[in-house]
Amino acid sequence: MRFFSSLPFLSAVLPASFLGNNDDAIKPLTISAQGINATFIGHGARLTHLFVNDRDEKPRDVVVGYDDPAQYLIDTATSRTFYGSIVGRYANRIKNGTFAIGHSTYHVPENEHGGLNSLHGGTLGYDGVNWTLAHHSKSSITYALLDPSGSEGFPGVLQTYVTYTVLANPARMTARIVSIPFDQATPAMLSTHIYWNIGAFSQPTVLNDTLHLPYANRIIEVDSLSIPTGALESLIYPWSDPVSPLNFTSPKTIGAGLSDQCGAGCHGIDNAFILDRPTFAAADDTTLPMLNWYSPDTGISMTVRTNQGSVQIYNCVGQDGSVGNKASQQQSGVKTVNKYGCLVIEPQQWIDGINHPEWGQLDKQIFGPDTGVMQNWAEYEFGAY
Numbered sequence: 001m002r003f004f005s006s007l008p009f010l011s012a013v014l015p016a017s018f019l020g021n022n023d024d025a026i027k028p029l030t031i032s033a034q035g036i037n038a039t040f041i042g043h044g045a046r047l048t049h050l051f052v053n054d055r056d057e058k059p060r061d062v063v064v065g066y067d068d069p070a071q072y073l074i075d076t077a078t079s080r081t082f083y084g085s086i087v088g089r090y091a092n093r094i095k096n097g098t099f100a101i102g103h104s105t106y107h108v109p110e111n112e113h114g115g116l117n118s119l120h121g122g123t124l125g126y127d128g129v130n131w132t133l134a135h136h137s138k139s140s141i142t143y144a145l146l147d148p149s150g151s152e153g154f155p156g157v158l159q160t161y162v163t164y165t166v167l168a169n170p171a172r173m174t175a176r177i178v179s180i181p182f183d184q185a186t187p188a189m190l191s192t193h194i195y196w197n198i199g200a201f202s203q204p205t206v207l208n209d210t211l212h213l214p215y216a217n218r219i220i221e222v223d224s225l226s227i228p229t230g231a232l233e234s235l236i237y238p239w240s241d242p243v244s245p246l247n248f249t250s251p252k253t254i255g256a257g258l259s260d261q262c263g264a265g266c267h268g269i270d271n272a273f274i275l276d277r278p279t280f281a282a283a284d285d286t287t288l289p290m291l292n293w294y295s296p297d298t299g300i301s302m303t304v305r306t307n308q309g310s311v312q313i314y315n316c317v318g319q320d321g322s323v324g325n326k327a328s329q330q331q332s333g334v335k336t337v338n339k340y341g342c343l344v345i346e347p348q349q350w351i352d353g354i355n356h357p358e359w360g361q362l363d364k365q366i367f368g369p370d371t372g373v374m375q376n377w378a379e380y381e382f383g384a385y
């Protein structure tokens with residue numbers, strides 16, 4: 001696409017510390033523990049490979065991406081898929097690219113739908129910049145980003161650290177994002193943007209896999225541009241007719257959950273599921289399984305836990321087979337990333353909540369020097385049977 005034609009100009013006006021002009025931005029770095037390894041690059045603080053064992057104890061790469069890390073620079077400048085990256089400063093959509101904090105109104109780039117909304121942090125989001133490597137050990141890696149005041153129109157300096165860790169018995173990966181505003185109140189809603197396929201491309205689609213969202217009792221209703229209308233829709237006690245297929249509170253196949261509630265011309269899943277923790281649990285409880293996914297092809301299961309209030313799930317409705325899989329995945333039989341060929345899982349807070357104070361979510365999305373910090377924590381636990 002068109003987003004990065006102005007990069008030479010940007011590099012003239014933004015400090016080098018933000019652009020991270022280091023040649024290591026696409027150097028792959030791996031962390032490992034028994035039964036799991038994960039590889040990252042600094043460009044977008046991005047997960048590029050994640051190997052876990054299938055039911056035959058064969059390691060399988062369960063995330064979408066490229067073998068050649070240089071391809072991510074091309075992706076950033078063209079299709080901007082967000083494969084495996086961090087998205088920010090504000091993930092997902094902001095209606096009209098506009099929000100208010102106190103008496104100040106801010107405008108950020110409206111980089112989607114012909115200028116009707118902002119998506120994933122604007123024109124140069126956190127997916128497209130080179131993060132600084134802060135620390136790397138055998139099982140853990142941390143990238144840092146100092147985002148200057150006014151970048152992409154957001155107020156104030158924001159320092160972010162993202163730490164990925166892998167652990168054994170059971171094999172799991174944690175992603176922890178911490179964002180610290182230094183001087184002004186700012187929206188801060190960062191997320192990971194990993195495209196998963198726990199069947200490791202044994203099948204052309206993931207539609208036959210089983211998905212279970214035990215606490216996803218509601219979704220955030222969106223309009224034809226996938227921007228929240230303000231309504232929150234119950235999936236378990238619907239007042240709407242017909243009943244939404246998006247009720248995954250009991251396990252069912254992904255294919256049984258496709259709906260038209262994902263924007264104009266879309267039939268699939270691209271929705272923010274609200275994680276309604278039970279009344280005995282803390283509001284940000286991290287012990288409950290929020291998502292369970294099973295692939296009958298590899299036998300791999302994945303369980304997600306998070307402190308976030310919702311999870312955006314996108315079942316690759318817009319993928320069309322034009323991008324190839326990584327070489328190790330092609331050995332499974334499927335050569336390309338197809339429509340419905342993956343699931344993006346983005347643990348995050350309620351989308352566009354900064355424009356819906358009536359939801360009572362502002363203290364989870366707007367942070368300043370006089371508040372707590374933004375923390376997005378998620379764990380991906382793997383099994384095979």
Ligand SMILES: *[C@@H]1O[C@H](CO)[C@@H](O)[C@H](O)[C@H]1NC(C)=O
Nearest residue numbers: 019020022023025128129130
């Ligand atoms: C990120 O680093 C790569 C490789 O060094 C470089 O080509 C690219 O221009 C950098 N991107 C930005 C936004 O600075």
Ligand SMILES: *[C@@H]1O[C@H](CO)[C@@H](O)[C@H](O)[C@H]1NC(C)=O
Nearest residue numbers: 030032037038039051059060
């Ligand atoms: C990660 O594990 C896979 C499967 O065992 C292996 O092929 C690959 O070399 C490992 N990656 C690194 C960088 O150790």
Ligand SMILES: *[C@@H]1O[C@H](CO)[C@@H](O)[C@H](O)[C@H]1NC(C)=O
Nearest residue numbers: 095096097098106107108110
């Ligand atoms: C959308 O944002 C523009 C500024 O970018 C503003 O002039 C306009 O009033 C906003 N429209 C709505 C409907 O809020």
Ligand SMILES: *[C@@H]1O[C@H](CO)[C@@H](O)[C@H](O)[C@H]1NC(C)=O
Nearest residue numbers: 203207208209253295296297
């Ligand atoms: C889906 O999985 C079931 C049970 O494993 C199998 O019988 C069926 O053939 C699969 N269907 C497709 C389309 O893969």
Ligand SMILES: *[C@@H]1O[C@H](CO)[C@@H](O)[C@H](O)[C@H]1NC(C)=O
Nearest residue numbers: 235236237238243247249250
């Ligand atoms: C949603 O699923 C739950 C659990 O299976 C069920 O109790 C409830 O009736 C379902 N609601 C609708 C509207 O399908």
